[in-house]
Amino acid sequence: MKFRRSGRLVDMTQYLLQHPHQLVPLTFFSDRYQSAKSSISEDIGIVKETFEAKQLGKVETSAGATGGVRFIPMTGEAEAFRQVDALCERLEDPGRILPGGYLYMMDIIGDPKVMNEMARILASHYRNTGVDAIMTMATKGIPLAYAVAHLLNVPVSIVRHEQRITEGSIVSINYVSGSKKQIQTMSLARRSLKAGAHVLIIDDFMKAGGTIRGMMDLAEEFNASVAGVAVLTEAVHEEEKLVSDYISLTKLSAVDVKERKITVERGNLL
Amino acid sequence: MKFRRSGRLVDMTQYLLQHPHQLVPLTFFSDRYQSAKSSISEDIGIVKETFEAKQLGKVETSAGATGGVRFIPMTGEAEAFRQVDALCERLEDPGRILPGGYLYMMDIIGDPKVMNEMARILASHYRNTGVDAIMTMATKGIPLAYAVAHLLNVPVSIVRHEQRITEGSIVSINYVSGSKKQIQTMSLARRSLKAGAHVLIIDDFMKAGGTIRGMMDLAEEFNASVAGVAVLTEAVHEEEKLVSDYISLTKLSAVDVKERKITVERGNLL
Incomplete structure (x- = not known):
């Protein structure tokens, strides 16, 4: 035709x-x-x-x-600012405060449009880094990870907390969750990441960075190199973070449960 | 301009x-x-x-x-056949057979291109059904669910096995897993699905249909109606399935562990 x-x-x-x-x-x-x-x-x-x-x-x-x-x-700079600012504003809704000072974010993670917008900003940033796989943690990192993976045309490896995965041989490591200082386990199917890959680690949230640190160690078990670390939201952490080199799209700088006020600003990428 | x-x-x-x-x-x-x-x-x-x-x-x-x-x-019929047939062929690779007769599928679920192709076929099928939310089960249903959600422009609700979700009040139900006949729990954050939604349930795999049946019951707890049920792969099950009305993209009709032969055919959609 x-x-x-x-x-x-x-x-x-x-x-x-x-x-x-x-x-x-x-x-x-x-x-x-x-x-x-x-x-x-x-x-x-x-x-x-x-x-x-x-x-x-x-x-x-x-x-x-x-x-x-x-x-x-790619996303133009002005558009990236507009999108991130809109997300910050949505995150500042005091109705998100949950008991324990947690923040309800599933509506944002559940919104493919927001995930695609944020992913495009990340794909723009990492476009020349030779990333050939995305690594993320189940469950809430997955939507952003896939959106970025589609744009960069690379596969996704999903790391899981459960040890019982019906995915053949798995590689597990113990790690210390940064905030609670608890020893936890994370696993990835041996076949799920090719040896020597150049991985971009993506997650929804980072506080102390223990989970991200764990994923970096896990990547090493696959002889993979880390092209970068990117999170949707980072939270202020009193102590030094366990990860120094990362990109955040938004930053949760304060949650005042008593006054019901959340302060969210642009992350370190913009 | x-x-x-x-x-x-x-x-x-x-x-x-x-x-x-x-x-x-x-x-x-x-x-x-x-x-x-x-x-x-x-x-x-x-x-x-x-x-x-x-x-x-x-x-x-x-x-x-x-x-x-x-x-x-939408996806044209010829193209849909081609894409599903290509997936069937990939699934028939005997290297996928895992101990216990499980099938390794994470490479396919980890491939955004395949997820997007399959999602488009589903979005095409459900385009006129007034779906206003997608419901899926963590972890492996998420990629396909998001890809469909983007195309239908609706949000995603992620159901989880864990009961400890830091997402505020949750609704949990017990269900009987169809294959192993074990009682399990699934939960969804109360805020994660609006009451009265018309949901499309998406998962990666269905054997007896216990998990899907559970999601249908969970939807009812939110006064949601079920617009449809769609799975990437259904497996032949000796007994009657717990779900009668569903769409499958591919069908795993036989796994011969001894002969190392897997037979996969088009699902009931095509």
């Missing part, structure tokens, strides 16, 4: 969006649209220009026999 | 793809592109035509003061 330029632009846009961080050969598009490569190149130029004008990401082209086009999703 | 048609088509396509199942007023686009509504209508016509030709979904327009455009993601 032959497409006119307008149809090609629509289809090419959707195709690139669905295949982020993948090199698509020009021949793929010229076959798909029964069009000359020169026309395809012009189409790509238009997509690229629009994406850059709207700060939606980069469209990189490479020439030669192995040449093609690759879409790198 | 004024856009020419080519730029408008690219941006409008990406915008609609990022906002599935949302009514976008025409005025939004005419403001965004500083263009007349008549031009926007023509643009939408081109997007619609291309999406239909490529079987990517429907672009519905409604007229009048509250009018606008809505993108309904």
Whole structure:
């Protein structure tokens, strides 16, 4: 089926969006649209220009026999600020305060739109780091982890607290939860992460950083290197955190249970 | 910033793809592109035509003061068959057999691309059912659930086995796991699902259906109605399943541990 330029632009846009961080050969598009490569190149130029004008990401082209086009999703700075500020405001709702000073966050974690927005900011930040796997902790880290993984085109490894996983041989480590100073266990199926991977660790929440520290140690058991650590929300911790190098999207700086006031600010990424 | 048609088509396509199942007023686009509504209508016509030709979904327009455009993601039948068949083939790899006759599936669940493809088939099937929430079971149901939730533009409620959830008041029920006939507990935070919701229950795997049955009972505790039940893989079960009305994408019909042979076929949806 032959497409006119307008149809090609629509289809090419959707195709690139669905295949982020993948090199698509020009021949793929010229076959798909029964069009000359020169026309395809012009189409790509238009997509690229629009994406850059709207700060939606980069469209990189490479020439030669192995040449093609690759879409790198990004979020413009102003838009990232707007999205993070909106999330901070949502988090400051005093109705979130739970007994014990915990904060109810499942509505935010349960909102695919917010997860996708935050993920895109992270995917933008880590776009050139050669990440080839995302590691996260069940349960609440999973939604953000998958959203980032889709945008970076890499698989997800889910670490779990349970030791009884019906996933074949597992690697378990003990770690000390930073806040409660309790010894806990985390496990990952041996097959779930390839040896030597360059992993981005993602979680929903970090206080002392014990869980993240545990995931870093677990990664080492797979001879994996850590490309970065990113969390949706970090909380102020009185003592030194167990992780020094991390990115946070939002920062919970104070919860006053008595006055029912929560203070949330932008994390260290912005 | 004024856009020419080519730029408008690219941006409008990406915008609609990022906002599935949302009514976008025409005025939004005419403001965004500083263009007349008549031009926007023509643009939408081109997007619609291309999406239909490529079987990517429907672009519905409604007229009048509250009018606008809505993108309904879908997967064409041939493409759905191709994707499900590819998954069946991947699942038949004898290397998946684990001690006890379990099947290793984390690589598939950990692959955002497969999750998105399967989710789109489900979102296509449930597009007109008025689903306003997805319910799933931690851990392995979450990836597919979120992918569907994004496409249907609804939130996700994550049911958990643990009773100690720091999410405020929780609703717990006991249920009998269908295969092992053990009494287990599942919980959902009270705030995590609004009363009277019309939920789509999604999980990765179903054998006897005990977990799904439990989620259906749990939904009832929230006065929620069940719009449907969908699983990535169903296994043959000797006795009658505890759930009669469900959709499966793939069906594990036999695992011969001795001969190391797995047989997987299309589920009941296709």
